[in-house]
Amino acid sequence: DAKTTQPNSMExxxxxxxxxxxxxxxxxxxxxxxxxRQLPSQGPEYVIHGLTSNVNNRxxxxxxxxxxxxxxxILHRATLRDAAVYYCILRKNSGAGSYQLTFGKGTKLSVIx
Amino acid sequence: DGGITQSPxxxxxxEGQNVTLSCExxxxxxxMYWYRQDPGQGLRLIYYxxxxxxxxKGDIAEGYSVSREKKESFxxxxxxxxxxxxxxxxxxxxIYLTGQYGYTFGSGTRLTVV
Numbered sequence: 601d602a603k604t605t606q607p608n609s610m611e612x613x614x615x616x617x618x619x620x621x622x623x624x625x626x627x628x629x630x631x632x633x634x635x636x637r638q639l640p641s642q643g644p645e646y647v648i649h650g651l652t653s654n655v656n657n658r659x660x661x662x663x664x665x666x667x668x669x670x671x672x673x674i675l676h677r678a679t680l681r682d683a684a685v686y687y688c689i690l691r692k693n694s695g696a697g698s699y700q701l702t703f704g705k706g707t708k709l710s711v712i713x
Numbered sequence: 714d715g716g717i718t719q720s721p722x723x724x725x726x727x728e729g730q731n732v733t734l735s736c737e738x739x740x741x742x743x744x745m746y747w748y749r750q751d752p753g754q755g756l757r758l759i760y761y762x763x764x765x766x767x768x769x770k771g772d773i774a775e776g777y778s779v780s781r782e783k784k785e786s787f788x789x790x791x792x793x794x795x796x797x798x799x800x801x802x803x804x805x806x807x808i809y810l811t812g813q814y815g816y817t818f819g820s821g822t823r824l825t826v827v
Contacts, residue, residue: 634815643717643803643818644756687755701816703748703755 604688609708612678620673620707622688627668632691634701635662635673637684644687644703647673683711715740719804719819726791726798726826734789734822736804742817745787746805749773750821756803762787791824799826 605623612618636644648662655662661674687706717738726732744763748756758771762781776795781787791798804819
């Protein structure tokens with residue numbers, strides 16, 4: 601199964617942009633890239649997902665490399681409420697295991713006031 | 714507002730007892746899932762269900778059981794056969810099994826064996 605690699609932790613100053621990287625060099629052509637975040641003692645929250653093109657929503661932007669072997673989640677202005685563990689996940693579009701999200705350890709983002 | 718409700722938020726169990734964790738959704742989602750999370754770890758899939766009266770084992774199903782008698786409900790029973798049940802349990806749902814529109818998670822149940 602395709603796996604993702606993320607830094608264990610990152611820090612950002614409040615109101616600064618944050619770029620959270622994710623490597624997925626073994627991604628297949630039909631794998632979607634999903635991002636979730638989890639606050640302490642809460643369930644994960646959907647942030648954004650994409651396939652090939654960059655994506656924007658009210659929470660964040662997702663920049664996908666042209667070869668799709670890496671992606672970056674962009675929080676345009678970090679707030680204290682953005683402090684969480686961010687998970688980059690590949691989801692198969694079809695076939696065996698297409699239902700499954702495989703969560704790794706993610707990146708713990710700390711936001712400094 | 715639509716969402717997933719897990720109850721209770723905290724649960725204590727004596728060794729040798731079975732306990733049932735509740736998960737209810739009002740999102741009209743077809744698929745539902747149970748995950749387990751241990752401290753500092755990612756999530757591991759226990760069971761999932763695509764439709765009423767159907768469910769499949771995930772990666773760590775041993776010692777757990779589920780039922781799906783109603784679309785809205787997917788309770789998880791942690792049996793005495795589960796060797797290390799202390800963990801944070803998360804229920805999730807998606808419109809379809811493929812999850813192409815994303816997954817919604819509940820706020821979790823923290824189970825502690827005493």
